[in-house]
Every structure is written in structure tokens, then in C-alpha cells.
Amino acid sequence: FELTQPLAGKEAYLQGHIPGAFYADLNQNLSAQPGQAKASGGRHPLPERTFFAHWLGQMGMTAQTQVVAYDRNQNMFAGRLWWMCKWLGHEAVAVLDGGFAAWLAAGYPVQTAIPEPKQPSQFSPTQSLVTLLDAQDVLQELGGGKQTIVDARAAARFSGQNEPIDPVAGHIPGARNRPFTDNLQADGRFKPAQVLRQEFEALLEAQTSNMPTRIVHQCGSGVSALPNLLAMELAGLGRQALYAGSWSD
Missing domain, CATH: 3.40.250.10 (Rhodanese-like domain)
Incomplete structure (x- = not known):
């Protein structure tokens, strides 16, 4: 995702990403949509916790899932996902240091195919771990x-x-x-x-x-x-x- 070019992130993801990685869009997944209930103000308001938890559940996330967030934008968007998972009470979340560039520099594999959806789960928020x-x-x-x-x-x-x-x-x-x-x-x-x-x-x-x-x-x-x-x-x-x-x- 890029703030001035909202479609650029998805396009970059389709050109190559870490195998098995799902795409999280700042506007669509990490922010409240127009007309939806929101948990904060500003240009990118947080969605309600239950709405975000439902989306994570659709990705197959459970309370036991280890989440690894990464981006191409100096941890801006990975940091948002990291914090939002903590906001839901999920401790097992990390940010890939150096992002996708570090992955490529290490010579690790990439794929262009979108991974098969996982079995949806009922992921529910618990006590927030952030302020x-x-x-x-x-x-x-x-x-x-x-x-x-x-x-x-x-x-x-x-x-x-x-x-x-x-x-x-x-x-x-x-x-x-x-x-x-x-x-x-x-x-x-x-x-x-x-x-x-x-x-x-x-x-x-x-x-x-x-x-x-x-x-x-x-x-x-x-x-x-x-x-x-x-x-x-x-x-x-x-x-x-x-x-x-x-x-x-």
C-alpha cells in the first residue's frame, strides 16, 4: 500500500510476495469503511475491534496463530497490522525486520500466486494489550x-x-x-x-x-x-x- 497510490501495494503483492502471505489493505482491511462504525477518528479510522477480528478469522487466524507482518514501506503498514493485532489481545505477532527487501536480499523464495484461503475461524478479541x-x-x-x-x-x-x-x-x-x-x-x-x-x-x-x-x-x-x-x-x-x-x- 502507498498513501498516495492506494492500488500500488496490491499490484506489488501480485508481482511477488513471501509464499503463503495474504495481503492486508490499509483502506479495506486496516481502516473503517465509509458508513461503518469506527474506533478512532482521522483519515484512516480504526475499524471496530469485532469487524477487524472477523476479517482475521476469515483469513484462518486463531488464538494460536503466529502472525508475521511485513511491507515495502519502512514498517508503516506492517507496524499498523502489528499494533492492531495487539489491540485485539493477540500477543503472537511480529514484524519482519527489513521487510520484503530483506527477504529478497537473503535469497528466499517468492511466489506470485494468491494462497488458497484457510479454513475460516471464529477469532474473537480479548483484552487489549495496547493503549x-x-x-x-x-x-x-x-x-x-x-x-x-x-x-x-x-x-x-x-x-x-x-x-x-x-x-x-x-x-x-x-x-x-x-x-x-x-x-x-x-x-x-x-x-x-x-x-x-x-x-x-x-x-x-x-x-x-x-x-x-x-x-x-x-x-x-x-x-x-x-x-x-x-x-x-x-x-x-x-x-x-x-x-x-x-x-x-
Whole structure:
């Protein structure tokens, strides 16, 4: 999937993917459809948990399934799927470090055929393993000293110099900018955990022992914020909150 070319991801998937992999579309599967109930605001609102769980069940997912998410887009969409599975209470989900490029570089096989559907299951959400916030949650703590907001958008969008998508430019007052691509090495893999830890501690002006009471990750619409949230977890800094509606909300 590409934000500016919604059909590009499916086309790339059909040209070659990891054997047995199913395609998850940001608009069709990882976001609420127009007219559907939604669990967040913004340009890519989360669907209701039961709706997303039903789709996973149609893919054959059960409580025992190990999910591996990958993409070609620096973990943006894989991160969204990873987080959404945690949101349903499913712990057994991972992101393929380096994405499809790393798979190809290792010389592993690919296929173009769409895999046969698995036997549908009744996959039901359980207690969420993540923290989801809405605009009111963030607003209540704004400027109170107990919350730090991390904005994953590119620096030009954060500063308001360039806003190609949303009608208003700028950022939430007090937010700190950490473009999600800063988490990656040149080969597309995550930086070492210790490097990520040092960079986030510098960004937050805090050590691990005195982190802000609440760290909130956001971006434009709840997609590119997820690599930052995942990177903090890889760095041993805990699983932080997501404002899914983000700037577009």
C-alpha cells in the first residue's frame, strides 16, 4: 500500500510476495469503511475491534496463530497490522525486520500466486494489550507536564512548511518530532536497540528511569506513528500509547 497510490501495494503483492502471505489493505482491511462504525477518528479510522477480528478469522487466524507482518514501506503498514493485532489481545505477532527487501536480499523464495484461503475461524478479541487514545484524552493532558507527544511525520510537515495531505499545517502544541524513518539503518532494518534507546532518551530529554508519565505517538492518520511505537518497545522503553486519529483528526 502507498498513501498516495492506494492500488500500488496490491499490484506489488501480485508481482511477488513471501509464499503463503495474504495481503492486508490499509483502506479495506486496516481502516473503517465509509458508513461503518469506527474506533478512532482521522483519515484512516480504526475499524471496530469485532469487524477487524472477523476479517482475521476469515483469513484462518486463531488464538494460536503466529502472525508475521511485513511491507515495502519502512514498517508503516506492517507496524499498523502489528499494533492492531495487539489491540485485539493477540500477543503472537511480529514484524519482519527489513521487510520484503530483506527477504529478497537473503535469497528466499517468492511466489506470485494468491494462497488458497484457510479454513475460516471464529477469532474473537480479548483484552487489549495496547493503549488507544482519542483527541479528548490527549487534550486533557496537553500542557500538563505528564504527557509527551511524539510526532512521526517528516520534519517539513511537522514544522508546517509543507502539508500535502491535510487541510491545516503544523503540529500539536508541545509535540516533539521523530520522523519514523529515523529508526532505520540504510538497509531498512531497525537500528540496534541501544542506539534507539539513546536517541529516544535524547528526544524526550529523559533517562529510562524518569520517562514522562505518558508518551503518546501520533502522525498524520495513525500509520507512520507505529514504527516509532515499535522502536521504543525494541529499545526496552515500554509499549507506549497511540493517538490513532493523529493530526488529521
